[in-house]
Amino acid sequence: MNNTVLGAICLSLAASIWGSMYVVSKYVLDFIPPITLVWLRYVVAFFVLYLILRISQNQNKNPEKFEKKDWLLLGWIGFIGYFVSISFQFIGTKLSDAHTGALITSATPAFIVIFARLVLKERLTTRKIFSLLLATIGVAIVVGWDSSLGSHLWGSIILVGAAITWALLSVYVKVASYNHSSLTITTYAILFALIFTTPFMLWEIQTNNIVLNTEIILGVLYLGTVSTAGAFFLWNKGMEMIDAGIGSLFFFFQPLVGSFLGWLLLNERLDLNFFLGGALILLGVLVVTLKKKS
Structure with missing residues (x-):
């Protein structure tokens, strides 16, 4: 199995896991405020990843070396x-709605392609542009266009910021992968995120009530281990193995899987737009990943 196929599998799994996260988060957020939930996710994810990293380092005779840079x-x-x-995703969605958030953050792959060109000097080919256009139209059809989008001005601006910053993450993960493993990058990046999130979590819990029971704890553990540790690692691993511009398209699986699971588990309705948009997303991914035989 070549790197392109394996990278595509990793990215597809990561985006699909994030799509499934919507169902669990929808329940847990009724009992735990958003920044606190992010903090709990990072605590669980860091300890899981750090344990795996330590085991991996003990088996590796050539440990990774770190410089200040x-x-x-x-x-x-x-x-x-x-x-x-x-944080921008949470704040932007709160100031607008989940529908607007899904639509605007679907612009992330376009920003990844742009930053991959600027930072990584990746070629901006006609195939990449065509695939991106196909998949973007597919997401717009699946999510739909809401006429109230313009009424959520600040929320929409912040959600654009979320799309831009995630694109920057994806590109700089590729830069870091030249010297370090995906496991190392994910583990220590989450540790830094945990440090940055802690002051806001401490402020939030002073003004919000937190309810814990068995179902909520299991939900937090799922979000921490699978949706954070697992999905972040898979996304970083996939970005390590293929061009960032190509890998960006797999981000589109997130709203597709989220819509499907919403239908399966939450009795949400799927119409013709879901299948038409989903077909365009899959076509866009296939166009850019399946290379012509020489």
Whole structure:
């Protein structure tokens, strides 16, 4: 199995897991405020990843070496991606709605392609542009266009910020992967994000009540281990293995899977737009990943 196929599998799994996260988060957020939930996710994710990293390091006879610039890069990834971008997603959605959030953040792959060109000097090919256009139209059809979008001005602006910062994360993860493993990058970037999130979590719990029971604890553990540790690692691993511009398209699986699971578990309605948009998303991904035989 070549790197392109394996990278595509990792990115597809990551985006699909984030799509499924909507169902669990919808329940848990009724009992735990958003920033506190992010903080709990990062606590669980860090300890899981750090345990795996330590086991991996003990088996590796050539441990990774860190310089000051490496720590600065990991801190930047943790700050811009796991702290700023995730926070912007929550704040932007709160100031608008989940529908607007899904539509605007679907612009993330376009920003990834742009930053991949500027930072990584990746070629901006006709195939990439065509695939991006197909998949973007597909997401717009699945999510739909809401006429109230313009009424959520500040929320929409912040959600654009979320899309831009996640694109920066994806590109700089690729830069960090030249010297460090995806496991190392994910583990320490989440640690930095945990540090940045802590002051806001302490402020939030002073003004909000938190309810815990078995179902909520299991939900937090799922969000921390699967949706954070697992999905972040898979996304970073996939970005390591293929061009960032190509990998960006797999982000579109998130709203597709989220819509499907909303229908399956929450009795939400699926119409013809879901299947038409989903077909365009899959076509866009296939166009850019399936290379012509020489």
